[in-house]
Structures are given as structure tokens and as C-alpha cells.
Amino acid sequence: MSQERNTEEQIIAAAKKIFSAKGLAGARMQDIADEAGINKAMLHYYYRSKEKLFEMVFNEALDRLLQRLSNAINTNLPLTEKIREIVRSYIEGLMENPHVPLFVLNELQQQPELLIKQFRSKPSFPNIQQFLMEIAVAGEKGLIKKVSPIQLMLNILSMCVFPFVAKPLVKGVTGIDEVQFKLLVEERKQFVADFILTAIQP
Amino acid sequence: MSQERNTEEQIIAAAKKIFSAKGLAGARMQDIADEAGINKAMLHYYYRSKEKLFEMVFNEALDRLLQRLSNAINTNLPLTEKIREIVRSYIEGLMENPHVPLFVLNELQQQPELLIKQFRSKPSFPNIQQFLMEIAVAGEKGLIKKVSPIQLMLNILSMCVFPFVAKPLVKGVTGIDEVQFKLLVEERKQFVADFILTAIQP
DNA sequence: GTCTATAGCTGGATAGAC
DNA sequence: GTCTATCCAGCTATAGAC
Numbered sequence: 403m404s405q406e407r408n409t410e411e412q413i414i415a416a417a418k419k420i421f422s423a424k425g426l427a428g429a430r431m432q433d434i435a436d437e438a439g440i441n442k443a444m445l446h447y448y449y450r451s452k453e454k455l456f457e458m459v460f461n462e463a464l465d466r467l468l469q470r471l472s473n474a475i476n477t478n479l480p481l482t483e484k485i486r487e488i489v490r491s492y493i494e495g496l497m498e499n500p501h502v503p504l505f506v507l508n509e510l511q512q513q514p515e516l517l518i519k520q521f522r523s524k525p526s527f528p529n530i531q532q533f534l535m536e537i538a539v540a541g542e543k544g545l546i547k548k549v550s551p552i553q554l555m556l557n558i559l560s561m562c563v564f565p566f567v568a569k570p571l572v573k574g575v576t577g578i579d580e581v582q583f584k585l586l587v588e589e590r591k592q593f594v595a596d597f598i599l600t601a602i603q604p
Numbered sequence: 605m606s607q608e609r610n611t612e613e614q615i616i617a618a619a620k621k622i623f624s625a626k627g628l629a630g631a632r633m634q635d636i637a638d639e640a641g642i643n644k645a646m647l648h649y650y651y652r653s654k655e656k657l658f659e660m661v662f663n664e665a666l667d668r669l670l671q672r673l674s675n676a677i678n679t680n681l682p683l684t685e686k687i688r689e690i691v692r693s694y695i696e697g698l699m700e701n702p703h704v705p706l707f708v709l710n711e712l713q714q715q716p717e718l719l720i721k722q723f724r725s726k727p728s729f730p731n732i733q734q735f736l737m738e739i740a741v742a743g744e745k746g747l748i749k750k751v752s753p754i755q756l757m758l759n760i761l762s763m764c765v766f767p768f769v770a771k772p773l774v775k776g777v778t779g780i781d782e783v784q785f786k787l788l789v790e791e792r793k794q795f796v797a798d799f800i801l802t803a804i805q806p
Numbered sequence: 807g808t809c810t811a812t813a814g815c816t817g818g819a820t821a822g823a824c
Numbered sequence: 825g826t827c828t829a830t831c832c833a834g835c836t837a838t839a840g841a842c
Contacts, residue, residue, distance in 0.1 A: 409807085424714065428629035431836065441809055446837060501713070508710045510772040511703070512626060517776040530777055547802075552778060552788065553795045557763050559770070564762035567769055570712040574719040575732055576754060586754065593755045600749075601803035611825085633818060643827055648819060 412438045413448055417459045422505035426456050426512075460509060460516060463502050465526050470495045472528040481540045485558065486595040492562045493591050497584075504567045530555070546602040554602065561594045614640045615650055619661045624707035628658050628714075662711060662718060665704050667728050672697045674730040683742045687760065688797040694764045695793050699786075706769045732757070748804040756804065763796045 416438035420429045431452055435442040449455040474488040496503065510517055521527065534551035541548035565572060565587055573583055618640035622631045633654055637644040651657040676690040698705065712719055723729065736753035743750035767774060767789055775785055 425627060425629060425710070427627060428714065430834090432834095442836090443810085443838080444808065447807075450837095452836065504710060504713055507770055507773060508627070508706060510776075511706055512630065514772045514776070517772060521776075528777065549799075550791070550795060553792065553799075556767055556774070556788075556792075557796070557799060560762040560766035561759050563770070564766045565758055568709055568761070568765070570716045570719060571709060572758070574712075574716070574723075575730065586758075589752070590755065590758075593752060594759070597751075597755075597759060597803045600805075601799045603802075632816090644818085645820080645828085646826065649825075652819095654818065 409438075409440065409444065410448055412440065413445060413455075414459065414462075417455050418463070421456055421459050422463065422501050425505070425508060426452075426460075429456075457516075457519075460506070461519065463499075464506050464510075464517070464520055465524065466499070467502060467506055468520065468524075468528055469526040472526055475528055475530075475533045481536055481545060482599055484536075485598055488558060489562055489595040489598070490591045492559075493587065493594075496563065496566050497587060500566050500569070503563050507567065544604050547604050549602060554598075558594075558598060561590070561597070565590065611640075611642065611646070612650055614642070615647060615657075616661065616664075619657050620665070623658055623661050624665065624703050627707070627710060628654075628662075631658075659718075659721075662708070663721065665701075666708050666712075666719070666722055667726065668701070669704060669708055670722065670726070670730055671728040674728055677730055677732075677735045683738055683747060684801055686738075687800055690760060691764055691797040691800070692793045694761075695789065695796070698765065698768050699789060702768050702771070705765050709769065746806050749806050751804060756800075759803075760796075760800060763792070763799070767792065 413434070416434045420434045420437055423429075424433070429452075431442055431445055434455075435445055438444075445452075445455065449458065470492060474491050475484075477484055477487055479487060534555065537546070537549070537551040537554055540546045541551075569583065573579070578586065615636070618636050622636045622639055625631075626635070631654075633644055633647055636657075637647055640647075647654075647657065651660065672694060676693050677686075679686055679689055681689060736757065739748070739751070739753035739756055742748045743753075771785065775781070780788065
């Protein structure tokens with residue numbers, strides 16, 4: 403009689419937690435086993451090696467990150483409302499998994515090939531080109547100011563993601579605590595959207 | 605006869621390179637020794653342990669990061685020009701050390717106490733409160749729109765730093781190469797400043 | 807499927823010659 | 825100060841009993 407499903411899921415959940423907290427190099431198989439409430443040997447029984455387990459977790463994390471981006475970008479709204487929606491839903495998604503971006507970005511820095519594995523066969527890969535085109539067209543039509551589409555997209559992403567990546571620094575420099583930080587981020591859904599829309603007003 | 609100075613500096617330079625590329629956990633003392641062109645034992649002769657060496661490198665990196673921020677914030681200019689100057693000089697500084705922010709943010713995530721060591725006796729610590737006050741006052745005077753000072757500051761930092769932190773992702777998703785990336789960042793000095801100033805126009 | 811025990815290696819740290 | 829040789833802890837991974 404097997405708890406296969408349960409155990410596998412437990413392992414993945416534990417691995418996700420430990421890997422994203424400590425990174426590939428810093429994580430210990432023992433930590434993951436403890437977190438999952440099972441034995442170290444079981445990890446190798448289900449997933450052959452640390453690398454394999456990591457790749458599984460990492461790809462899922464990257465996939466979710468890109469998926470969220472895709473969903474936001476592909477909504478069928480006029481550009482300005484779409485931007486508001488992107489900001490809202492992206493920040494909301496990050497609030498649920500606040501340490502994922504730093505984890506992903508850090509591992510991508512060290513092994514940029516990791517991204518390439520996502521290209522293959524992934525429908526989650528965001529259709530950036532279409533969104534960039536949309537910005538360009540809206541600029542031509544005078545719906546928004548004419549701006550470099552890539553720069554604008556970078557600005558949007560920056561302001562959504564950065565606070566999560568820099569959380570300890572932000573808390574340290576400003577002196578705010580966890581509760582205030584949560585509030586700050588919550589406020590940002592509105593603030594960032596307004597900020598962007600004002601900046602690109604025609 | 606000693607190459608003390610030279611060797612010490614060589615070690616620090618090598619350690620900086622390896623640590624910021626691979627992080628504390630991922631770096632190997634052997635890598636650092638190779639990079640410095642010396643023997644592994646020498647590292648322990650000059651700096652007792654891996655941790656000590658790391659702390660030295662890390663503190664210097666964090667210090668420089670905060671110093672740059674301080675310098676930009678403390679210039680004696682009217683707020684709008686100051687913002688333009690902050691963006692310009694901060695991005696320029698990051699172009700010279702593009703991997704430092706991710707390195708620092710990542711290690712801070714894993715050991716937030718590392719920041720506290722900077723508090724002590726560091727005049728480089730940026731006088732954030734004064735800058736926030738300046739924003740509030742400018743809002744009251746109608747020089748800029750009334751906005752949450754912290755949110756505005758976060759926006760400024762986000763747009764400057766994020767592209768460096770997310771470099772591999774940006775390159776992967778947009779498909780641009782190294783040269784185009786450099787150009788993109790160069791352009792940002794202007795673009796981001798204009799973007800911000802437009803957004804906070806009264 | 808799950809556990810204990812252990813093999814085998816990697817890497818930080820030290821001893822000791824020069 | 826610098827090097828070679830080596831120790832030893834910690835870790836991944838596997839063998840083998842249940």
C-alpha cells in the first residue's frame with residue numbers, strides 16, 4: 403500500500419521550501435528530508451539525485467513565474483486597464499510566493515542554461531512580442547505617450563518584483579517591520595499602477 | 605621580503621569575483637586560490653576562514669552599494685534635478701559592478717543579520733529619512749505631486765536596480781544579446797528619469 | 807516503500823618543511 | 825610568506841535489511 407502520491411508531493415513541497423530559502427548549493431538533502439518528515443534515502447528513491455530534484459522544483463517555480471506573467475499579459479483589455487490588471491495580479495501572485503523571484507533570478511544568474519530548458523515545449527512562455535507591439539500601437543494611436551516598449555515593460559516588472567527581491571534591505575534601511583512591509587506591498591498595487599499610467603499619459 | 609599588500613589585494617579581488625558569482629555556499633576556496641594565482645593555504649594564512657573572508661568581501665560590497673546611494677541622495681540639488689542625478693549616477697555605478705546587487709540581496713535574504721553589522725559605525729549608511737522628508741515637503745509646496753515618499757523611493761530604486769538583478773531573464777525573454785543589453789541600460793538613465801518626473805509632475 | 811548503516815568523495819582547515 | 829601533504833567533517837549517494 404502506497405503513499406506514493408502523498409510522499410512525492412511532500413518531498414516536492416519540502417524541496418521547494420528549502421531550495422528557495424537556501425539555493426541549490428546551500429540546501430542540504432537532510433534539511434529537505436527533515437522538512438518532509440521522511441528519511442534522506444527516500445529522496446533518492448523518488449528522485450535520483452539532488453540535481454534532479456532541484457531541476458524539478460526550479461522548473462516549476464520558473465514556469466509559474468512566467469505563467470503568471472503570461473496570464474496578465476494576455477488578458478483581453480484595453481492597454482491602460484491591462485497594465486493596471488498586470489500590476490495587481492502580478493503583485494498579488496508574488497505576495498503568495500514572496501521568495502520565488504529571488505530564488506529564480508539567483509539560480510538563473512549562475513546557470514543561464516536553466517532558462518533554455520523552459521523554452522522547449524513550454525506554452526507558458528510569455529508572448530512578449532505581442533505585448534510590446536500593443537504598446538507601440540497604442541503610442542501611435544495616441545492612447546498613451548510614445549515610449550520604448552521594452553523600457554516600459556521593464557519598468558512595470560521592476561516596480562512589481564523589486565520589493566520582494568530586496569525585502570531585507572528595504573526593511574533594514576527604512577526600519578519598518580513585517581506588518582508594515584505587508585501593508586506597503588498591498589498599497590503598491592494601486593500606487594504603481596497610478597504611477598505608470600500617469601507617466602505614460604499622452 | 606613581502607608581497608603582503610599585493611597578495612592581500614589579490615585575494616580580496618579574487619574572493620570578490622568568486623563570491624559574487626557563486627555566493628557564499630557555492631564558492632570554493634580552491635576557486636578563489638586559483639583566481640588569485642596562489643595556494644589554498646595562503647587564504648587561511650591571511651584570512652582565518654572562509655566565513656571571515658566572505659564577510660570582508662560582503663561588507664565592502666554592501667558598503668559601496670549604500671555609499672553610492674548616500675552620495676546620490678545627499679547632493680545639494682532641487683528635488684527634481686536630484687532625482688535625475690540619483691538615477692544617472694546609480695545606474696552608472698551599477699554598470700561597473702553589475703553582479704553586486706544580486707549578490708548582496710541574495711546573501712541578505714539568507715542572513716539578514718549581515719545588514720546589522722553595517723549599521724554599527726558606518727557613516728555610509730544612507731540618510732533615508734531626510735530624503736523622504738524632502739519628498740514630503742516638495743509635495744506640500746506643490747513642486748511635485750503629493751505621493752507616498754517611501755513608495756516613490758522604492759520606485760526609483762526598483763527601476764535602476766532591477767534590470768541588473770534580472771539580467772539573464774531579461775535577455776532570455778526578449779532575446780537580446782549582450783551588446784543590446786548594454787545599450788538598453790545606457791538608455792535607461794534618461795528613460796527612467798523622464799518616466800519618474802512625468803509621473804510626479806504636480 | 808521505508809528505514810539504518812555506511813561507502814566514497816569533496817572541501818575547509820592545519821601541520822610542517824622550506 | 826609560501827608551498828605540499830594531510831586530516832577530518834559533512835555531504836551525496838547506495839547497499840541491504842525489513
